[in-house]
Every structure is written in C-alpha cells, then in structure tokens.
Amino acid sequence: MTRWMRSMHKWVGLVLAVQFVLWMASGLVMSLLDHERVEGEHHRANHAQAAKTWPTGTLSPSQVLAAARRPVEGLETRWVRDQPVYRLSEGSSVWLVRAADGRPLRVDAVMAAAIAAADYVGEGAASAPEPLARPTSEVRGHEGPIWRVAFRDADDTTLYISAWDGRILERRNRSWRLFDVFWMLHIMDYGKRENFNNPLVIMAASGGLWIALSGVWLLVTSFRLVARKRLAPLSSDSAHKKTRLTGQPGLDENLKQND
Amino acid sequence: MKPAFWARRVHKWIALFIGVQALLWMLSGLYMTAISIDTIHGDHLVHRDVQPLSTSQPLLHPDALAQQYPGLTSLRLKRFMGKQVFELQQGNTFTIVDARTGARMSPLNKPMARSLAESLYVGNAPIRTIELLDDAPQEVSNRPAPIWRVEFADRNETTLYLSPHSGELLAKRHDLWRWFDLLWMLHIMDYDERSDVNNLLLRTTSIIGLMFALSGLWLLVYSFGRRRRA
Numbered sequence: 001m002t003r004w005m006r007s008m009h010k011w012v013g014l015v016l017a018v019q020f021v022l023w024m025a026s027g028l029v030m031s032l033l034d035h036e037r038v039e040g041e042h043h044r045a046n047h048a049q050a051a052k053t054w055p056t057g058t059l060s061p062s063q064v065l066a067a068a069r070r071p072v073e074g075l076e077t078r079w080v081r082d083q084p085v086y087r088l089s090e091g092s093s094v095w096l097v098r099a100a101d102g103r104p105l106r107v108d109a110v111m112a113a114a115i116a117a118a119d120y121v122g123e124g125a126a127s128a129p130e131p132l133a134r135p136t137s138e139v140r141g142h143e144g145p146i147w148r149v150a151f152r153d154a155d156d157t158t159l160y161i162s163a164w165d166g167r168i169l170e171r172r173n174r175s176w177r178l179f180d181v182f183w184m185l186h187i188m189d190y191g192k193r194e195n196f197n198n199p200l201v202i203m204a205a206s207g208g209l210w211i212a213l214s215g216v217w218l219l220v221t222s223f224r225l226v227a228r229k230r231l232a233p234l235s236s237d238s239a240h241k242k243t244r245l246t247g248q249p250g251l252d253e254n255l256k257q258n259d
Numbered sequence: 260m261k262p263a264f265w266a267r268r269v270h271k272w273i274a275l276f277i278g279v280q281a282l283l284w285m286l287s288g289l290y291m292t293a294i295s296i297d298t299i300h301g302d303h304l305v306h307r308d309v310q311p312l313s314t315s316q317p318l319l320h321p322d323a324l325a326q327q328y329p330g331l332t333s334l335r336l337k338r339f340m341g342k343q344v345f346e347l348q349q350g351n352t353f354t355i356v357d358a359r360t361g362a363r364m365s366p367l368n369k370p371m372a373r374s375l376a377e378s379l380y381v382g383n384a385p386i387r388t389i390e391l392l393d394d395a396p397q398e399v400s401n402r403p404a405p406i407w408r409v410e411f412a413d414r415n416e417t418t419l420y421l422s423p424h425s426g427e428l429l430a431k432r433h434d435l436w437r438w439f440d441l442l443w444m445l446h447i448m449d450y451d452e453r454s455d456v457n458n459l460l461l462r463t464t465s466i467i468g469l470m471f472a473l474s475g476l477w478l479l480v481y482s483f484g485r486r487r488r489a
Contacts, residue, residue, distance in 0.1 A: 010482055017479055020472040023284075028465035031447075031456055051332040051350060060320040061336050061358075071311035076335035077321075090311070187292075197295050205289035212282040219274050 002221045009214040016207050019188070023208075026182035038179045040171030043122045043157045055084055058099035064088070067102055080105060080166045081114055087165055092143050094165045107166045112147035115166050116159045124153030131163070137180075138172050140192060263481035270474040277467050280448070284468070287442035299439045301431035304417055305379045312336060313343060318358045327361065328354065339364070339426050340375055346425050353424035366423040367407065376409035376419050379428055384413035391423065398437065399430045 013020075036042060054077055061075055064086050074089040077099065084099040096105040107115070112129040120126070129147040132139070138158065139146055145163035150156070155173040162169050180193060187196040188204060274281070297303070318336070325331040328347050335346040336358060343358040355365045367375065373389055388410045395404040399420050406429060407421040416437075420430040444453040448461040 010479070013475060014479055014483065017472075017476045021469070021476060023288075024465060024469040024472040027284075028462070028469055031458075031461045031465050033457075035455075035457055051348070054321060054325065054331050054333060056322045056325065058321060060318065061334075062314065062318045062320075065312060065314045065318075065336075073309050073311055074335075074337065075312060077333045196292055198292075202289070202292045205285065205292050208285040209282075209289050212278075212285040215274060216278055216282060219271065219278055222271060223275070 002218065005214045005217050005221075009211060009218060012207050012211055012214075016204060016211060019204050020208070020211075022185045026186040029182045030179055030186065033175050033179050037155070037173070037175040040157060040173050040176065043120055043124075043151070043153070043155065043173070044171060045119050045121050047119075052079060055099075058084060059086075059102050061086070064097055064102060067097075078165070080107070081111065081118075094144075094162075096165050107147070107161065107163045109147065111166065112149065112161045112163070115161050115168070116147075116149035119159060119168050119171075120151060120157070122151065122153050122155075122157065124151030124157060126151050129161070132160075137193065138177075139170050140194060142169050263478070266474060266478040266481055270471070270478050273467060273471045273474060277464055277471060280464055281468065281471065283442075283445045287446040290442050291439060291446070294435060294439070299436050301417070301433055301436060304381055304431050304433060305419070305428065306381060310338060312338070316343075316359050318343065319345070319356075319361050324356070324361065340371075340378060344426075346427075353422070355424075355426050365426060367421065367426060372407040372409060372421055372423070375421060375426065376407075379419060380411060380417070382411065382413050382417065384411045384417075386410070387412040395420075398432050398440065402429045 065072055065075065068088060071090055072088045073091070074087075076087050078085050078087045078096070080096065083105065085096045085105055086099055088095055088097060096107075097103070098105050109129045109131075113126065116126055116129070127150040129149050132146040132148055135142055135146060139160045142160075142162070146169065147161040147163055148158060149161065150158045155175065156177075158172045160169040160172070161167070184190060184193040187193070187198075188201040189195045189198050321331070321334060324334065324345065324347060328349055330349045331347060332350060333348045335348075337344060337346060339355060344355045344364060345358045347354045347356060353365070354363065356363050364371075369389060369391075372391075373386060376386065376389070386409055388408070390408050391405055392408055393405050395402050395406050396408070398418075399406065402420060403422065405423055407423055409419045409421065411417040411419075415433040415435065418432040419428060420432070421427070422429050440453060444450060447453070447456050447458075448464060449455040449458050
C-alpha cells in the first residue's frame with residue numbers, strides 16, 4: 001500500500017510539480033502585495049464629506065420617465081461633479097439625464113478629466129482622457145464606453161471612468177498589474193484571468209488534493225518506520241531496564257500495540 | 260545518492276511542519292474551484308424578474324417629498340412588493356414611501372418582512388424563523404444593522420437578510436456559501452475577519468510552502484533520475 005502510495009505521489013507529482021511551485025509562489029506574492037495598494041486606495045481621495053441636499057425645482061421622476069424613449073428599470077438621483085442628475089438604467093446599460101432640464105448628460109473628455117482629478121491624490125500629472133473602443137483586460141467585466149486617464153506617478157496609476165455615468169470603474173496600478181499576473185497563474189485562467197471555476201484548475205486541484213492526502217499517508221508511515229528503527233535497539237536494553245525499575249509499560253510495548 | 264537523501268529529508272521535515280495546512284489549501288482550493296461562484300453567491304435562490312418602471316400613474320415630486328423628509332439627499336424609484344416606491348435617503352437614514360401617495364412603508368414590520376422574503380425566495384420550503392437583529396451576525400458582518408433575518412426550512416438552510424429601512428435584500432446565505440466562507444478562512448489563514456490576505460501567518464506559511472514545493476521538485480529529479488540509471 002505504502003509502495004503504491006509513494007509511486008502515485010511521485011507520478012502525480014511529476015505532472016503537477018511546476019503548478020505546485022506556481023501556486024505557492026503566486027500565493028506568496030499575492031500575500032506580500034499590500035491589498036490597499038493593489039486596490040489603488042493609497043491614491044484615492046477621501047470623499048467622506050456629507051452628502052449634498054437634493055435641490056428643489058428639479059424635474060420630477062415622472063417627467064423624466066415620460067420623456068425616456070426606452071423602457072427604464074431603475075431611476076435614481078446622483079451628482080456628477082456639481083450637477084444633479086437622474087441616472088436611468090435598463091439591464092446593464094445606464095445613462096444620465098440632467099435634473100434641471102431633462103437633457104442627456106454626456107461624460108465627455110473634459111468631464112472625465114475633472115472626475116479623475118477629483119478622485120486622485122498624489123504627485124502624478126494626468127494624461128488627457130483616452131476613449132477605449134472596447135474594454136481592455138484592466139476593465140474586464142465592465143460594459144459600455146470608457147475613458148482611460150493615466151497618471152505619471154511611481155505606481156503608474158490609471159483610472160477608468162464610465163462614459164455612460166461618470167463612475168470610477170477601476171483604479172489600477174503596478175501593484176495590481178503584478179497581482180493580476182500571479183492571480184492568473186494561481187487560478188490557471190490564462191485568457192480572461194477571472195474564471196476560477198475552469199476545468200483545468202479543477203483537475204489540477206483534484207490532483208493536488210491527491211498529492212496532499214497521499215503525502216499525509218507517506219508522512220505518517222515514514223515517521224512511524226523511523227521511530228521503530230531508532231527505538232528498537234533502545235527497547236532491548238535501557239528502556240527495558242527502566243520499565244522493570246518503574247513498573248511502567250515501556251515504549252517498546254506501546255510500539256508493539258501499534259504494529 | 261547524497262543529494263537525494265537530503266531532498267527527501269527536507270521535503271519530509273517541511274511536510275511535518277505544514278503538511279496539515281498544505282492539505283487544507285488543496286481541499287479548500289478544490290472546493291472553491293469545483294463549485295460555481297454563482298451558486299455560492301446564491302443567485303439561484305431568489306427571483307430576479309425586473310420589470311420596467313411604469314409611467315401610467317403620476318408620482319410625487321421630489322420637492323413634496325423634501326418637505327416631509329427634510330435634508331433629503333437622494334432618492335431612488337423602484338418596485339417593492341408590487342408597488343412603485345421611492346427609497347429616500349437623508350444622510351445615512353433610509354425610508355421607503357409609496358411613490359404615488361407618499362405613505363410611509365418602512366421600517367418593515369414582521370408580516371412585511373415575511374411576505375417580502377416569501378416573494379423573493381425561489382424554493383417552496385416554509386419559513387423556519389424570522390427575527391429582527393440589532394447586530395449583524397458574522398456571516399453578514401459588513402451589512403448595516405438592524406437587519407431582518409429570514410431562515411427557510413430547506414436542506415441548504417437558506418437565509419435571506421433584509422433591510423428594514425430600505426426593504427433591500429442585503430444578503431443571501433446558504434450552506435454552500437457557509438462552507439466556502441469557512442474554507443476561504445482556512446485558505447488565507449485569517450481566522451478572525453476572514454478577509455486579510457496580508458497577514459503574517461499566511462506570508463510565513465507561504466514561504467515554507469514554496470520551499471516545500473521546490474524540495475518536491477528537487478526530489479522528483481532524483482527519484483526519476485535514479486530509476487533511469489538502474
């Protein structure tokens with residue numbers, strides 16, 4: 001049994017060896033990288049100020065809904081910079097309507113630059129907002145047109161702003177990019193780096209569990225063998241004498257019970 | 260022969276130190292990868308039929324609401340138990356009112372919480388307990404309290420958490436989620452908050468784990484190499 005275990009431990013180990021090193025190395029790196037930095041919190045302005053009171057004399061939700069040319073599933077008030085707006089949504093798409101006159105509010109490059117500047121703290125100068133034709137891997141999972149604003153700081157901070165509603169979608173930086181590579185290696189999703197339920201990682205994890213279980217088996221048997229070998233000579237003389245002296249059962253007898 | 264002896268020895272002694280954690284990493288890793296994260300999130304436990312907002316009936320103007328709820332900071336129009344309601348926010352205070360009449364509907368009382376939970380729940384098991392908690396329990400520790408906890412008598416021990424003020428479904432919990440959470444805790448070795456991946460214990464154990472993997476790789480070279488020579 002132990003022989004077979006050893007052999008299987010070795011052969012599955014051969015298949016998974018590199019992944020084991022990658023799991024441990026990537027786990028270590030992700031643990032070492034400060035999570036606050038990975039999330040870009042250290043370059044984020046603190047907006048804990050009290051929420052502004054909604055102004056009087058705006059259009060009513062009824063008027064806004066009546067003017068919408070498509071079904072609306074969600075409606076809520078928002079502030080974009082200093083403008084009160086209604087944020088409307090249907091499915092995953094969202095759009096803004098100015099609360100003052102009901103006209104659509106477009107998040108243009110000027111506004112995106114202002115939103116990015118207000119969110120950022122640090123020494124880096126901002127680039128001009130650049131429109132993304134399609135989401136890159138740094139903004140995977142988001143839909144719609146996006147503005148990208150890069151800051152020239154030591155962390156290569158990059159903010160992504162939704163052109164639909166002016167929300168900051170992501171705060172990326174060097175720590176995140178490094179984290180993301182190791183995350184990819186850890187979850188073995190080499191394409192989109194987001195699906196940790198992929199068949200490859202499930203198979204590797206099953207193999208990993210087998211290695212761990214057979215390893216525990218081997219560990220127990222191997223230390224038991226060592227203990228037996230080392231204690232065997234002892235039992236014949238000194239330990240045996242002690243047993244006789246104290247009347248306590250000796251180590252050798254305990255071992256025999258285990259055999 | 261000698262390096263092989265050392266490789267085996269190092270591998271074995273490291274195993275003695277972190278063998279159990281290595282086993283837990285593999286076990287938790289397999290669980291977390293094998294069960295779809297959407298299942299863990301419990302998306303399948305509640306109805307998600309979104310209907311467009313209706314324009315057929317006139318809704319209250321924000322100015323009228325602001326008179327009744329001074330310091331109104333935001334409002335949201337939504338569907339709530341078959342009605343259109345405004346979710347009002349005054350700073351950190353949430354209230355829901357009938358969007359047509361302005362009648363106040365929150366805080367939710369027990370019958371309301373019950374029927375809201377029943378309307379959300381997909382299964383057909385009855386409600387086992389329903390309780391308003393002043394402190395959010397560990398499994399929803401980052402949600403605001405007070406909070407309604409509605410437990411269903413199904414096999415998966417589904418629990419829905421509802422806000423008495425906004426009427427929102429704040430969290431869905433079930434046994435698969437609870438196992439995931441426990442195993443995640445064991446995976447990242449943060450036994451208090453279950454969220455700090457930067458803790459010293461994990462960092463230290465990861466370093467030993469890396470040596471463990473490398474020693475295994477080292478051992479492989481000898482254990483297959485020797486066989487070929489023989």
